[in-house]
Amino acid sequence: MDLNVYHKLIYREISARKYFTKKCRKNGRRFCPRCDHRKLYKLSSGKHRCSRCKYSFHDFSGRWINHGRLSCVQWLSLIKLFELELSVRKMAEQMKLAYNTVYQAVQTIRCSILAHASDASDLMDGEIELDECYFGGRRKGNRGRGAAGKVPVFGILERNGKVLVTVVPNVMAETLIGLTVKTVRRGSIVYTDKFRSYDSLMFCGYRHLKIDHGKRFTSGKVYINGLEGFWSWAKERLIKHHGVSKKNFPLYLKELEFRYNHRHTDIFEIVSDYLCDLVPKRD
């Protein structure tokens, strides 16, 4: 976001609020967050009531931005500091807020990113790199066995496109190939190393090319340097969080995936949009 626009927005709560409420509408119109209906009544309290399901709501009801106790001006500052990758401690200092308040708000941003990531349904195609990596733990472990305490992550990268990273229970063929089949269009060229879990890819409709890391790291276009670049980029960024719990790790991982996929774009506007999304209902 342009710095001048940002400064104008954070100057007054009313302009900050307008910026977010606009994002909560569909084609400029308010709608019921429960049933999507557009015929609403304004209540004397300032809330709106749906004429169909009778739900009473305000502009941010049911949305991520409604979590926590931040004003709209504070949300704008928080998004700016999140964009700049400041630690929660530094954000709290700058915003003069309690550490826990800021931590909860940043976790809300991460949850909105995670919810958005699981919505994406476009299949990847073209030239694809696959690889797995272990995060956490102190000791170096072997692939598969011996990696106790570490979290296995599977990565799928579309060359000149996006990366998708998922925490997996194990690195067995059915896990890795199952995810590939759900994510990558048949007929794509798939590059991996010689790990045997990838052996049956050729039977799943892909052109499978393998690089032998024991011999050399690239052979023409046969390489997985894109994903290896992502792993080291991600690990370097995780260091600043001084250890992430296993429970929270998927949230941090999706944040990294999001940052990587938007590394050439301004994420301010995107994060603001995500925060104004409705929180998915649990079935």
Ligand SMILES: [Zn+2]
């Ligand atoms: Zn309704």
